Each structure stands twice: as structure tokens, then as C-alpha cells.
Amino acid sequence: MSLFTRILFVLLGLFITLNWGLIMSGIIRKIIARLSMRRGIKVVQPYINLIKNFSIRSQLTHGVMFYLGPVFRLSGGVGVFLFMPMIYGSIYWTNFSFTGDLILISYFLFFGMLGMALGAGEGGHPYSAIGIGRGLAQFTAIEVPMTLAIISIAIQYNSLSITEIVAAQQGGIMNWTMVTNPFATIAAMLAFLGMMGHSPFNVVMAPQENPIGPPTEYHGTFLGVLQTNRAILHVVEAVLFMNLFFGGATNWGILILKTFLIYFYTVFVGMVFPRFRVDQSIPWFFKIPLVFGILAIVLLII
Amino acid sequence: MSDKKDIHEDKFLAPENRKHVVIGPDGEEIHVDPLNDYFCTDMPKVEKPYKGVMEKFLNWARAESLWVLAFGTGCGSIELPPLFSPRFDAYRFGVAMRPTPRQSGVLIISGYLAVKTLKRAIRSYEQMQNPKYVIALGSCTINGGMYWDSYNTINRLDHYLPVDVYIAGCMPRPEAVLAGFMKLKERIKKGDAEGANEYVEKLDWYKANQKKIIKDWNMPDYNW
Amino acid sequence: MVNPIYIVAVLLGTAFLLGLFRKKGTGIIALVALAFPVFVSASWFFHFLSGNTEVLNFFTAGAKPPFSINLQLGIEEALFTMVINVLGFLGYTYLYRDFKEQGIKSTVLFLILIMGLNVLIMSRDIFNLFVFLEIVSIAIAGLIYLKRGADTAIAGFKYLIALGVISTFLLIGIAFFYLFSGTLNIDDFLNSNLPAVKGMSMAVFLILMAILLELKPFPANGWALDVYQAAHPGISAMISSGTATASIFLLYKLLPLSSIDWLPYISIIGAITFIGSNLLGIAQKDSNRLLGYSSVGQIGLMLIIIGMAPQLGEHFNLIFLTVFISHFLAKAGLFWISGIIKKDNIRQWSVLRKNKLLLFMFGFFLLTLLGFPPFPSFYGKWQLIMELAHGSQFIWLALILAGSFFEGMYLIRWFGFAMKEKDESEEKLTIHWEKMIPPVIFTVFVMGASYFANNSSDYGHTLNLIPIYFVIALFLLDFLPAFVKNSLVIASMIIYSILLYPDISDDTLRLVFAGIFMIGGVLTLFAGYSVKGKREGFFPFVVMMYAGLIGLIEAENLFQFFFAWEIMTLGSYFLILRGKKSIKHAFNYMLFSLGGAYLIFIGFALSYFGQDSLDLSIISATTLPGWTYTLLAIGFLTKTAAIGLHIWLPGAHAEAESDVSPMVSGILLKAGAFGLILLFLLMGAEQSEQHSLLYILGWLGAITAVGGNLLAVFQEDAKRLLAYSSVGNLGYILFALAFMTNVGWLTAITYSINHFLFKTLLFLAIGGVVMRVKTHNMYEMGGLIKKMPWSFIAVLIGIITLAGIPPLAGYGGKWLFYNAVLTKGWYFQGALIFFSGTIAFLYAFKLIYSVFLGQPKDKFRNVKEAPIWYLIPQFILMIGIMVFSARPDLILKPIGTMLSQSNYFPTDPLNWEDVTATTNLGYWSGYKIMIVIGVMFVVLLGWLMIMSRKAQKIKQFNIVYAGERPFTPGTTHFSHNMFSNYYKAIGFLSWPVATGFWNGVNLFTHNVADNIRRIYSGNGQTYIVHIMIYTIVIYLLMF
Amino acid sequence: MNELINHLKERFPIYDVVESTTGPTFVSLDAAKLIPMITSLKTNHGFKILVILSTVDWIEDGKFQLTYIINNPDEKTDLGIRIFIDRENASMESIHKLWVFAATFQREIKEMYGIDFPGSPGVDDQFLLEGWDEMPPMRRDFDTKKYSEDTFFPRPGRETNDPAEYMKQKLYPDE
């Protein structure tokens, strides 16, 4: 496949991902509204918000890094997409996953976080820094069960290549990691809750006490960029977990279904549980998910 | 627009805004003029809308996505939370609350406005981005309402901020507020709601009015 | 050749005749008289040295014994008389002014003293020895009172009473010796082969005991210490160097008298003295008394060596002479310096800084005492330890090093005080030129002795001394402006690197580390251009440190390695000591380094046990693998600051000067890593598996990584944060090394390179910032991005690399880590490591945010960008990071090839397909990742630039603040105690356990020392009781 | 309570005792005696809490009335103490040493009535009125309507109705 074709497909995939991300969040908020007896937003509301934000006429900037922050953030999201094989078995939708493996993705997630952190820091707003401090602190704890789960999977499949991991799960639900390695799945899915930043792990943004956290100063186009990234990243992260634990997807339909369910799970949990403080959430991650993560490895070693 | 000099001779100048000298790392003296050094002193410009279909489309998007700054000035602020309850459900109109003025497009002045609060309201309004809309809630914002003869409560909000929609009542019920939102949407879609540009165009007049009652101005002329 | 008897004649004659001269000329005459014996003994010494071996025997009164007294002059006697006469001459020069004030009486006593010492060495008649011992004692007792005062008087009194008792022992011994042997002549006795009788051994016991007591063994030496403390330092120098020398020689001479084997006991006495008095020295604050303790300790060491003579064999001469001459020259020199500055408390020695020469000599003598290379006793100690190990005398070896460690503890602390303690004295330091001459000459002598020691040492010739000469040259060139010296050093380092390259180009591992050391060295030196003025005392030590580092690379045998190690330690110590508040931290650093070095020393010695060569490869063939490897590993771990041994690092790195911090953190720490690599390489995986050492080291590395990073998170001091980060990163390296697999080692080397690149970069950038803002506290900075954009970019690149975020090089390390962890199967340690990696993200953000982002402070409105000389190396390092990120194969491929082709790690190598690295687990293409991310970033940036091209620039307080406005930048900058919630959650992991432990050890040692030294009650009678009990105990031990 | 009043009567020149079954008992006192009495009440009679410190402007008498209401939490009784001070250059001794938070009351009274409490912390700081440079607005000689009309751009056409009349008209227009 020529480079041009690949780039074409990558852009197409990105477009699909972005749209699916926006629609998915709309659908999910609609579902939440219906659950609480409301009509709720329009399904296309995320699109409208995005257009509105890009149509804001005036812009402010605190400095170069304030400018670069969203770029970093979006690069992080798009980058993770680029390195992620989306559809198993298709040469068109593997993006640039030949450059690196699972480790690359799990570390590239930091790229966007770093950008956000720096941009928000440049904003000079203390709440931004507080939010970032909380987010990073929480993330260190999230990373532990996540790492254990990744190690467990890597032991299980003796590979770090996502494509190979997906390949090993083909052939029915009984081959999914979810079934063959339940503890790793539990640990990772608990970590996923933290990664997505929904309640109970949304103290980073916590509007009531810490006006929206890191993006306090972001507005207009910058905010639009951040929203775009959010839409992409949520799908891609769900795809990552889908690939690792739920058998991957062989076509876009399955991908859409699975990512929707995975994403819905986090929102569902968020609806049920109240918010943790950072000094509560970190010990929590060091208790339950950590135990599952260790179990996942111990069982494999035995 | 008053001269900068006046600001500094102001007897109400807050201590933290006075000019002062700090000693730098090499022992050199650094003169700090907080109002000029900490704040941007530029003045805003009129942001011209696009023409034709493009602007119509954008205005539609703006009208369908109204992000409200969660800022309660008076008793009306208690009428706002029910808007988002299942009974009234303002979300379905694209209305949402945002905690930061940077991301908000609508400022609701929810009730009487004391001079002290007006100052904060002006700041918040100026920190919002163009296009931005003001909804004035309750009689107090229209003509002072029951505080019409108070020494400390403004009577007419439109002398201080460009109001797009007034909602009468003391207090208006959430249904009225929703109606107000509808009205605002209409205005936006029609392209009438150019309060932000109007504010910039008539900035001198607005500022003069504001400064007439806010005697301890204590801030730059325009709060970016 | 002049008959040595004339020494006695001239000195005695002058002493008697002095009274005839007018007062004015006496000094000169005495000086001439003192010069004469120097000439005589020196001429004899060189006579013997030039090949004549015939021992000269001569007799007083022209008759043979027993009717006259015979004196003997062999090469030994010639040497010892020579050094004593030189000391006498210089000592007199030193005391010239004092003597002039006192009149001729003191001069007479001094002449008598020198004469007595000469005879003590030459005489072969026991009773004559007694007589001259008494003469020496009386002379000294008289001279003690040169400095008037009640203290001096009581010290003299105690001294006399104690010596009186001792001489009683001696006399009784002589009496019975005569009773049983019928002769008083040593030679006669030795030739007579008398049968051993119990009484005889008792007599000899008393004689030897008396001589031993003259040597002031611990703890029966209170009287001597009082004298050291109270007497004029010029006299103390004579006692410490002169009489001790004579007494030691006396012991050496009289030892053959005994029929029983005294040697072990002498060793024991020596060991007790060595350890005891050095331990007590720790608690001592009075400088002269401290010198006394040190003096006694050194004599203890000499006693050990004498006692060990049979085991040492042919090496005895070298060992003894180097130790002896070090003590002799250094102690006299130190006492002399003490006399010049006239300060009692060691804290007040900071006054030394008023005179550079004095300070230099002070440091010089201290290092001589401590046995650092290239000073003579280093060679002696090395040989001693090696021979002891060879003879499996491991306990002795440990004792000697323990004593040396205690000695190091107080000497280094003292040096720290002199260098850094606040100088509160107002008055000018008055220095008489004649008082300066003797120490200067002794300094030169030390250098000469070092040269000879190097030449006569077995391994000295293998050393590459060019860097050392360069150091000396730089000392001499210290008057030049800094930039000239800096250029000189840079040029020389480049030239040296080029010259060195062919030697090591075939060993990739060495090449990498040589690259880190030399390139890093040159880059960090660039920053030095920003310093104006002369920057005295900086460049010699820089060169010393780099000489040590490169010496490690070049080392082919253990000796060279240890030599380089010590040189490096020394150089870096001085560099660290230059920092403003570094006194405590430099001390800690040196203490840990010293301890670590001694462990390495023992490790080397143990591997030498049972083998004949000193080649580095003997480590792999060691017969005591468990001990050797453990000790060596701990030694190297001290340098890499593994958790528990890390407490010296943060302070040392943080308080060093701005351009020294990158040297010691980015570069110097790799020395420890290199040591570990060498060690692991040599010991091989199989050896170590048996001892589960690697497993422990792996865990230690993981815990170090977590601990170091976690501690870094809670720091407010930018440089301290980076220092703790270094601890953590060295933990990674240790962990990766412990894998002992191909990929594991690649990881370690990648990390070494990465850490060098980004830590040097970060320290340079932060150093530049600190230089401008004059504070280390991050929360005091903020918003500096607008003032220092280049530094910001450097720090940004640095922390991206540090945090291991793709596409920069740090990610390569992480990827390799995962592969290594999974291949090895150390999952939980691996998880810890990755946990610490995310923690690194916390402090990386804190660093860049608190310093460069957030609210700019009023104080720093006018700060400028860091000096260009700080920026240039940063750019080079950034380019380095970029290149290494994009093309890691350039470096990793050759190393991988080397690792897999050698027989170390042939299995599971990293495969390279073009620019993509693959293992059987995953793949990594740094080049492609770089391109993908780069293109994407540029595209997105361009898009956003177009979208928001009109953005209005606003200032720091234009932030939304709930309708309010911020008050001051200081209260709006969220930085101090940034991760308090994190501390609440897992802060307990960062409790200072290690610091507490070492503080406890420190306190315990001090308390022990402080309690033991209370046996010196100050009462003269107690000292007599000590002497008697000591004698009785020794007697009971022996019989 | 009676005992207390009697006790107080013996010791302090209180007058105008107004007892009430529903609210606190009020006593009046000379301004000069206030501090000793209130100190005694706090230390000896368990009136640990200052409930409020309020002011009435008796413009006709040329007096300000200060009312201190204090509470005894153990016996659940309140006591109001009234004092009268001159309207000209009104000044009263501060009680912030007895109750720290009294400074806040006093600051507010200073701002609204212009009664000075020398020594009270922050008594001159702005409280509700930022940048107020007129007569203290709660004084009865301050014409707030005129001030409002001068300052706040009254909207023309505003009518003021008596609510009772107006509602009657609206609801029962026939009557």
C-alpha cells in the first residue's frame, strides 16, 4: 500500500472516529437524560457545541505555551489514533501501528496530558494547576493496575503487539481476554474508569469546587480543539481496551458497538458513584484494582 | 474613558494596586505598577460578523448552544438550578451551565444588582468572549424593582451592560426564564444579538456610567 | 664522609658554646649547627642509596663494647636520622622567632633534643638508649614550656611524671636484662644465643613495654594528648614527628631482643590504638588535640604494619615507609600550620581562607594523611590491604579500613570547616615568612615522596599520570583568568579524548561511557565561561574529577581502577565543596564515598585473595564470590546512591555550583553505573545467580527508583528535585543491569545515555535559571518562560525525555524496559519501576510549571535569559537527544552487537530491521515514530495557528477569578506543597527512614566516642593508672 | 432574671428595664458604664455570647441608640443593653476585646452610621459599600431616594402604587 493511500485511509479513519466520538457522547448523554426522566440534549448537541466554539470571534492567549497546549493535547489524541490498529484483519485500518506497539500507545497517552498541563500552566490560573496536580497524582495510581494488566496480557500472549493480541482473541467470545484472563480485565477496566475521568474520579475537573480544572482559561477555538481531542481520544481509548480485552473488531460496526458499550460502562459507573477526593481515590486504586492486577500476574505465573 | 492618571490618584485605590518597589535578585530596584503591569491595558475591537449564510449557520449554532455562566447576583439565582431539573430541562434547548466566563456565552443577571456586585458582573462580562449575551432577570434589573430608591442598587442594567433580553417578574418563574431563552435564541438567529459589539462601540458611554457609581474602580478599563 | 659521631659532637658542642656568644648571633649559629647533621646524614643516606651496603659501626671512646658504646649507621639509620635532622632544621627555622624571644635556653634544649633523637636512632647500647630517651624527655619537657601558661605547665608536669614512670619500667627492664644476659649491647646479645629464661623475657617485656608506652598507645596516652594540646605547635610537631619517629625506630631496633613473638601483640596494640584514637578524634573539637589523636592513630597504624612485617614480606619497606613518611611530613606540617593561625577550635580554622597557600597546604597535608592518591600512603595502604588479603588476614583488613574511615570522618569534617565555615575573626592573619618555609618545604617533600612511592610501587608504573601532572600544572596556573584556564581544560580534554579513542574504540561499552564522561565534561565546562574572574581552585579539581573518570575507563587492573576511583572522588568532593551551603553535604558525600571506596577496596582485596595478578579479570575468578561481589556492589551502589545510601546525594548535588551540578549529577553518577557494569560483566550471570545477589539488586533498583522519584515529588528546591530524580534514574539503571540479559543491558545503557543527556540538560538549564534568580525554591519563581524561553525549551525537552514520552529518547528506555522485564520475568519489580515512571511525571510537571509557567513574580520582572555559555551546551544536548531519539540504532546497534557477540549475553538480542527494533515481544521504530508525530504536530499547529491567528495577548492577572481579581502574583502561583494531596495518600512512603538511620549511626558513633574519651579525666594520676593497668593487661595477655 | 436585674441594679445605674416573656429583657445604661457591666456579665453571669450589636438613629433626640444583645447559653436567657450616645461625632468604646467578632459589627456600624469605635480592628475598612464617599447611608438624614435618582438613572415612567390599593383595583375592579 502506498504511503498516499495509507494517509488517505488514516484521514478517513480519523474522520469516522471523530464523528463517532461526537455522536457517541451525544447518545450517551441522551441515555443519561432519559434515565433521569429528562428529554435531554439533542444527539447532535456535541456537534453544535463544537461549531459554536470554533465560531467564537475573539481569542485570548496567555503566551506561547498556552497556544501549544491544545496542539500537544490534540497531537496526543490523534497520535494515539495513528498508532492504534483500529480494525483487525484489514490492511487499510491499521494506521501507523507498525511504528510501535502497546507500550508506545500507553506512553503516548502522556503526550497529550503533558500538553494540557503545560498549556493550562501557562494560563496562570491557580485552579488549572490544582486540577493538573490532582489529575497527575491520580494518574500515577491508575497506572499501577493498568501496568499490571498490560504485563499480564503480555505474559499471556507473549507479545506486546496489539495486532497479535487481537489475533489471539479471534474465534469467539471464549477466546477474549475478558474470559481467559478475567483478573487482568477487571484491573484494567477499573483503571479505565480513572482514565476516562468520569465520576467518581473526576476530581480533576470538579466544577463545584475547582471551576473545571485545567481548561479554566481555555475558550473558543482552543476549547474546540480540546473537545475534538476528547471525542477522538474517548473512542481510541475504548478501542484500546476493546483490542486488549474484548476481542477487537473486524469491521466498523463491531467497533462502534463495542466502543459504545465500553464507554457506556464508565458513564454508567459514574452515574452511580459519588466523587472521590484524590487522597481517597489513590488508596482505592492501591487496594482493589491492585489486588486484581497482582492476581492476574500471579495466576499466569503459576 | 478617564485618564490613567486619575486612577492612581484615586483615594479608593486598593493597597495591592498601588505602585511599589521590589528588590530584584541582583539587588536592583524594580518598580511595579500593578494596574499596568499585571493587566492588559488594550481596548477591545469590534469583531465583525460574517455575512450571509455562513453567519446564519454560525448564529444557529450559537443559538442552539447557549452556555450560561453560573453567576448568581441576587435572589433570582435560586430560580436557575430548577431549569436543569427534569421538570424544566433546559438542556434540551442546548442551554448548559459553565463555571468559567471564558467558555460561557450568556451572562444572566439574576436579580437586583448592588454596586459591589455590578463590579464583578462587569468583570465577568468582559472576560467572556465575543459573541456574548446578557439576560436580565427580574424587575430589579429593569427599573430597580422594589429597590428602586435604594442607595446601593442599580436601577437600569442597560446603562451598564448591553442587555439582550429582559425577563420581567419578581421573580420570574423558570418557565419565564425558558421563554427568555427562546427569545434570546430568536434574536441570535436573526442576527440582532450583537451586544458584545455594541458594548465595544459604546464603550465610552458604558464606562462613564459604570465609573459614575463604581468609585473604587481599581481595575483596568477593560478586563480581558 | 663525615663520621656521624660528629653530629653528636657538633650539636652538643654548640649547645654548650652558645652561652659564650652574644645573644644576637645565637640563632644563626644554632641553625648552622642544625644544618650540619642534615648534611652528614643525607650524605650517608645517599652513600648507602648509591649501592654501598656496608653498615658503619663506630664507637665512642675508641674502645669496643662493653667498654664503650657503639653506634651503628646503616641505610635505615641514615634515612631516619636524615628525616629527623631535616625536621630539626626546619623546626628550628619555624621556631626561630619564638626562640629569639626566649633567649638561648630554649635553643640549647632544642639542640639537645635533636642530638638525643639522633643518638636514639644510632645507638646500639640499651642503657645508652635509656639515657638519651631521658635526655629527649627532659629536653621536650623543657621545650613544652616555650608557650607559657598554666595549661602548659600542668601538661609538662603530667608528661614528666608519666615519662618518669615509664622510664622506671625501662630501667628495671634494663637492670634485669643485664642481670640475665650480662650485656647491654644489642649486637652482643643477638650474637650470644642465650637460652630463654622467664626472667629474661620479663626484662625484655619491660623494655619493649616502655618503648611502646613512649609511642603513646591508646588508651594509656592521656599525658601525651595533653601535651599536644597545650604545647607550642612547633614543639608538638617535634614530638609528633620527631620523637615518635625515633621511638618507632627504637621499637624496631629492640624487637629482636625478645625471645617470644611480640609481633602479633604489637599489631593488636597498634590496632587498638589506631581505631581507638581515631574514633575518639570524631568527638574532638580542639585542633591541636585532634592532631594529637590523629598522630597517635597513625602510630597505631605503623605498629600494625610492624607487627604484620612477616606477612608483608618484601613489601614491608614500601608500606611502612610510605605510611611513615606521610605521617611524618603531614603531621609536622599540620602542627606548623596550627602554630601559624593560632586557633584552637577546628571551626575557627576557617581563618585559613585568608591565605590561599596555607589553605592549600592544609588540604594537601590532610589528604596526605588520609591516603588519597597520589599521595604516598595511598600506595602503602593499597599494598598493605592487598598483602593482608593475600595472607587472608581479613579481620585486620577490616580493622585498618574502619580506623581509616574514622580518621577520614574527622579530617574531612575539619577540612570542610576550614573551607566553608563562617569566618568570624576580624583580625588579619599575621604570617612570618620563616614560619611558612617549613610547611612549604614539607609540601614539596610530600610530592617527592609521592613520586618515589609511585615509582617503587609494584603497580605505580602502570598508572597514567599525565592527568595528574596536568592537575599540578593547573594549580600552578591558577593565577590566570578563568576563561583561559577553561579553554585550556577543554582543549586538553578534547585532545586527550582524541588520543584515547584508538585505545578503546574496539570496546563499545567503554566507548559509550568515555563518550558520556568526555563529551559531557566538555559541554559542562562550557557553562564555566560565564564565570568572571579567576575562579581559583576550580579547574584543577575539575580536571582531577575527569581524570578519575577517564581513568576508570582506561583501567586495566584493580590498582588503576581504584586509583582513578579515588582521584575522581577527591576531585568531585572539592567541586561539591565549592557550593555556598555545601559544608554538610560535601562532608556527607565524602563520608559515603570514602565508605564506598573502602568497601570496593576490600572487595578488590578479597578478589586478589588466592590469586597472583591484579588484572581486572581476577574478579571473575575470585574464590570468595559472595563477599567480593556483595562488597563491590555496595561500594558502587554508594556512588549510584541506591536507596538507603542515597542521603548524601540530594544535598551534594543541589548545593553545588550551577555548572558543577550537571557534572556531578549527569556525569559523575555514571561512574557508579560503570563500576556496576564492570562488576556484573566480570562476575557473569551464573556466578551471581548462586548468591541471589542480582535478585536483591533488582529489587533494590526498583525500590530506589520509586523512592527517589517519590522524594523528588515533594521537594521545593529545584536542584534538589533533580538530584532526587537522579537517585530514581540510577535505580532504573541498577534494575536494568541486574537483569543480566542482553536487552536488560541495552536498557541500562540507553538509560545511562538518556540520563546523561537529559539530566545534564536539566541541571544546566535550571542552573542557568538559578544563577539569574538567585534562589532554588521553585515556588519563588514562576512565569519565567517569557524571560527565559530557551531555558524553557531545554527543560521541556528534558522532561519529555525524562518522563519517557514518545517520540523522544526516554521512550526507548521504557520500551526496552518492558521487553526486558517480560523476558526476565520480574513482573512486580517491573510494575514498581513503571509506577515510579509515572511519579516522575509529577515532578517533571512541578519543575516546569513552578519555574516557567504560572504567575511571574515581581522580583523577577527584569531577569534576563541564562548566559549564552549555559545555552550552548544545552543546545548541543538537545540536538543529542533529538538524534538519539530519531536514530537510536546508531548507538544501540553496535552495543547490541557487542553484547550478543561477546559471550556475555548471546541469547535474546534486540533485532534491528532497518531502523525498527524488534524483540520477540514487540517492536519500536524511533525514526518512524518521530516522523509521524513530527508531521502530525506541525500540521495541527499550523491548523490552530490559522484558526486563532488574531488572539489578543493578555497579561498575567487577566485570568478568570470568580469575578474577583488576584491580589499578588505570589499568592496566585499554585506551587508550594503542590502535591499535598498526594502526600496525604502515599506520602508515608517518603518518610526519611534512611536519613534517620544514618543520623542514628552518626549520633551513636559520636556518643560512643564522646563517652570513651571521658577516660581522659584530665587528672595526671589517672594517666599513670592507665599506664600501669595497660602494662598489666598486656602482660597478662602475653604470659 | 429578676435576681440578675436586681443584682445589676445594685451595682450599675441601669434604668428603663423592659421585661418580656417572648424576647430578651432590655435594660438601658449610661454609655460610660457599658464596658464594666458587659464585662461583668460575661465573666460572672455566663453571658458568653454576643448575639448582635445594632443601632437606631433617634434623629429627633440627636442620639444614636446602640443595642447589645447578649446570650447566656447555659440558662438560655438573653439580655439586651441599650445605650445612647450623641449623634454629633458619635463614638463608642469598642468591645472587640471581649468578643473578637464584635469588630465586624462595629465595622458595619461605622460604615452605615458613621459611629466610630476607636481601636476596633479594621473599623475603617470598606464593608459593603466599596468606594462610598457620601454620608453614611443608614443615617436618617441621608436621602436615599434622591441619591438613587441622582445616581442610578431611574427609568422614566415608573409608577409606584400602594400594593393593597393596586391589587384591589386589579382583582375587584368593580368595587
Next chain:
Amino acid sequence: MKLFEIEYISLIAGFILLIVGLWGIISQRNIIKMIISFSILDTSVHLLLVAVGYIRNRTAPIIDSSVNKLNAANEITDPLPQALVLTAIVIGVGITALLLTYALKLFRQNSSLEINQYKSLKW
């Protein structure tokens, strides 16, 4: 009884004096008394020396009319110890003199001869 021979008597006396002297040095607080004890100690050693050198039934090693010059070696006692004693006495006197000097200095400076009072130098 061998024990009562002159050399043994002097030997034993020497040892007793030795003990006395040592004991005196240790136990006496007064500096002068210490010096006296030292003198006793000194003397005891001299006594020992002489006792060691004594050979029964011989005369003093002074070659005069009472001693046959040719047979002197068999008639006189060992001359060496006696020579030693002479030297030792001289040295002893020297040391005692110096001690006394120090005692004098101490007394002049501090008006005290109690050894306990001079404990400024310690540890």
C-alpha cells in the same frame, strides 16, 4: 637463709620502695608529694640496679690499694650497674628538678598544688 642475703634484702627493699613510690604517685593529691613519691620510685630503681649488679663477697669496683689490679676482675663486683646507677641518679635528679620547676610555676600561677585542680586539659 638466702632471703636475708644483702642482695635479696636490697632487691626486696627496692621492690617495696617501687610499690611505695608508684602508690604515692597515684594516691597523693599534692604535687610536691607526688614529686617525692617519684623520687622514692627513682631511688627504688637505683637500689634495684645496684642489687642486680652485686656479686657476693666482692668489693666495690674501685681499683685502689685494697684490690689486686691483676685479679681485679675476680674481686670486685660488676662495675657496670654501678656506673649505670650513677648516670641514672643524675638523670633522676634532672627530672626531679624539672618537676619541681613545674610545680613552682603551677603554684605561682594558680596558688594551688592540688593535682585535682588542674583538669582543664582533658578529653
